[in-house]
Amino acid sequence: MFRIIAATLAVSLLSGCATGYHSAGNPLLGWTGGFWDSKGPGELTLVGFGGNGYITQDKVAVYLLYRCAELAQAQGKPHFRIYDSLLSAVIDRPLDRAFVSPVTGKPLGQVYMLYEDQPSSVTFDAAKVLAQYENEVKGPKTQ
Amino acid sequence: MNSRLALAVAAALALQGCVKTYVAPKGVKTARVNVSASGDLRLCTQNTQYALSRSPDNYVEVPSGERITLTRSFYSQGYNVSHSCTAGISFIPAAGQSYYADFDLRSERCILLVFRELPESRVGVGLEHSLGKRDYCAN
Numbered sequence: 001m002f003r004i005i006a007a008t009l010a011v012s013l014l015s016g017c018a019t020g021y022h023s024a025g026n027p028l029l030g031w032t033g034g035f036w037d038s039k040g041p042g043e044l045t046l047v048g049f050g051g052n053g054y055i056t057q058d059k060v061a062v063y064l065l066y067r068c069a070e071l072a073q074a075q076g077k078p079h080f081r082i083y084d085s086l087l088s089a090v091i092d093r094p095l096d097r098a099f100v101s102p103v104t105g106k107p108l109g110q111v112y113m114l115y116e117d118q119p120s121s122v123t124f125d126a127a128k129v130l131a132q133y134e135n136e137v138k139g140p141k142t143q
Numbered sequence: 144m145n146s147r148l149a150l151a152v153a154a155a156l157a158l159q160g161c162v163k164t165y166v167a168p169k170g171v172k173t174a175r176v177n178v179s180a181s182g183d184l185r186l187c188t189q190n191t192q193y194a195l196s197r198s199p200d201n202y203v204e205v206p207s208g209e210r211i212t213l214t215r216s217f218y219s220q221g222y223n224v225s226h227s228c229t230a231g232i233s234f235i236p237a238a239g240q241s242y243y244a245d246f247d248l249r250s251e252r253c254i255l256l257v258f259r260e261l262p263e264s265r266v267g268v269g270l271e272h273s274l275g276k277r278d279y280c281a282n
Contacts (some may be wrong), residue, residue, distance in 0.1 A: 017251055040267060041180075041243050041258075041268020042264055042265055043266070044267050055164055083205065086180075086245045086268065090258065090268060090269060104225070104251075114266070
């Protein structure tokens with residue numbers, strides 16, 4: 001009986017759902033994609049979000065920006081800036097939105113991120129990003 | 144069982160690709176390239192292709208003072224679509240200098256760039272001014 005329940009659960013999980021907001025290393029759901037990050041070079045952090053064929057590029061861009069804000073808050077940094085490539089970081093040409101493009105027909109977004117203590121015209125406010133997209137990323141809060 | 148073993152050995156040999164691993168000749172000054180973000184690279188120098196051996200701290204050693212080409216191949220598969228590409232870039236490494244190789248995928252294209260490592264910079268790297276088009280190795 002347990003095997004039937006497990007198999008049913010596995011089939012329902014495998015049945016074409018769009019990538020949700022979770023780590024790409026999630027043992028249950030990571031096969032659909034998810035977020036990841038890696039440190040360096042310098043103070044930069046490379047943050048990525050890979051989606052499957054059922055999620056839109058716009059949604060991946062929201063998830064990616066939200067993950068950046070989460071990381072900034074976890075580091076105790078209120079602001080951050082993002083770059084679409086290492087070259088853009090070197091010449092300091094930040095983005096005003098997360099960059100997502102298709103790879104093998106699936107949306108892949110990745111940005112280099114730099115934490116900031118002070119706001120500027122090119123930084124994102126981590127708290128504002130989290131508040132703005134919380135419902136879209138985590139779903140509406142139930143009372 | 145024997146045929147499976149033979150097949151596995153043949154596959155291993157085929158995947159190895161008969162490419163020699165680069166070892167700097169005695170007296171040749173070298174530079175180092177950080178490959179932690181680029182994955183495994185191939186070296187083309189003096190019309191010969193080499194694999195590069197990665198140190199535990201994710202650096203590879205390359206010859207300095209001459210234009211060399213680094214390449215990175217990528218293969219991905221999904222939804223009955225496969226994608227492969229090989230990105231390459233050439234530059235003239237300076238003896239004793241360390242570099243940072245960056246491999247990027249966007250819009251079904253792959254890009255390989257090389258930067259100078261600059262530990263004093265916030266972003267850790269700076270522009271390498273000798274970058275140029277890749278060379279193709281005959282051997």
